[in-house]
Amino acid sequence: MLSKPLPRLLPSLALLLPLALALATSCQSNTPETDTAASGSQPAGAAPDSAGTKFLSKPLIKDIYTADPSAHVFDGKIYIYPSHDIEAGMPENDNGDHFAMRDYHVLSMDSIGGKVTDHGVALDIKDVAWAGRQMWAPDAAFKNDTYYLYFPAKDKQDVFRIGVATSTSPTGPFKAQPQPIEGSMSIDPAIFTDTNGGSYLYVGGIWGGQLQRWRTGQYDASNPKEQEPADNEVAPGPRVARMSSDMLRFAEPMKEVKILDQDGKPLLAGDKSRRFFEGAWVHKHNGTYYLSYSTGDTHLLVYATSTSPYGPFTYQGIIMNPVQGWTTHHSIIEQQGKWYIFYHDTELSGKTWLRNIKVAELPRNADGSFGTITP
Incomplete structure (x- = not known):
């Protein structure tokens, strides 16, 4: 969920941004539950699209800014766990400091x-x-009659860790554990529970997500903020660990997930349209594990498959072409025999750090592969 300054956007993507941007004020909200229709009012200061851009879907809510939607079906109902974007008044930088979010809202829909x-x-x-x-x-x-919220935050030393909070309700409030998960790192936790009941936590994001600083297994504070391996070196993959039975700890050290091309060779750091950047999501379909993720600076959502939750995963193709805005982050669910992708763009604000979540049907072929959609 990292952002880069607008001048470094790919030229073709930059043309998608609205021509007229309005100043956006803070949309921090601590209000109790509210019902919102897709045609509801926009956050204060939001600018309607003025470039004639056509969007596949409309924002799910408009009274706060939301991004990075993790969607789940609990007891037949859809619950969405997004980031809550705010106008922090900070200039954009490569480290994503202007993404200064301070809380989480939970959304639901029948x-x-x-x-x-x-x-x-x-x-x-x-x-x-x-x-x-x-x-x-x-x-x-959801496990052990408890709802678990996994979240990244920088600790007091400014190192990203993964925390966990619990609740008896899918909508919270959640109570955080006093310490982050021991051995955790980086950003974008994605929790996957297999058909045999085992649960696995996937994490990772390069650049401001700090994953490149963990290449030796120890945090390297001296690593330049954006330093990746050389183009001809193997790209860093996300990390995974099986969870303990209480879902509060790792049952094992984190392992790197390998992503391979169709010839069985690891994807290289220079392969920026296929290599992992951030935003991993794992689901299982007909015995096959699907790892989908963002390619970051090439703005694609892609996927790879494996016979094991640990991988290696073999790259298969593009799920979604670039959204309006810099970041792209998603989740995938099935409901009533159809597959859906939750994602975000910047339709409401035109600003890369003030995003809005959306959902669209995701075409799936009989062999389990995905079609590509343009948002």
Whole structure:
């Protein structure tokens, strides 16, 4: 969920941004649950699209800015765990400091296209003892009659860690554990529970997500903020660890997930249209594990497949072409025999750090492969 300054956008993508941008004020909200229709009012200061851009879907809510939607079906109902974007008044930089989010809201809907309910603040950074700043993209799971919220935040030393909070309700409020998960790192936690009941946590994001600083297994503070391996070196992959039975700890050290091309060779760092950048999501279909993720600076959502939750995963293709805006982050669910992708863009604000979540049907072929959609 990292952003880069607008001048470094690919030229073709930059042309997609609205021609007229309005100043956006803070949209921090601590309101209790509210019902929001897709045609509801926009956040204060939001600019309607003025470039004639046509969008595949409309924002799910418009009274706060949301991004990085992790969607799950719990007891037949859809719950969405997004980031909550705010106008922090900070200049954009390569490290993503202007993404200064401070809390999480939980959204719900009975079905795709139905009314969306915002259940208010589920967890605030002031209630996370170890956290310093920047509550980025979360995810959630249900197990042991408990709902678990996994979230990244920078600790007091400005190192991203993964925390976990619990609740008896899918909408919270959530109570955070006093310390981050031991051995955790980086950003974008994605929790996957297999058909045999085992649960796995995937994490990782390069650049401001700091994954490149963990190449030796220890955090390297001296590594330049954007330093990746050389183009001819193997690209860093996300990390994965099986969770303990109580879902609060790792049952094993984190392992790197390898992503290969069709010839079985690891993707290289220079292969920027296929290599992992951030935003991993894992689901299982007909015995096959699907790893989907963002390519970051080439703005694609792509996927790879494996016979094991640990990988290696073999690259298969593009799920979604670039959205309006710099970042792209998603989740995939099945409901009533159809597949859907939740994602975000910047239709409401035209600003890369003030995003809005959306959902669209995701075409799936009989062999399990995905078609490519243009948002």
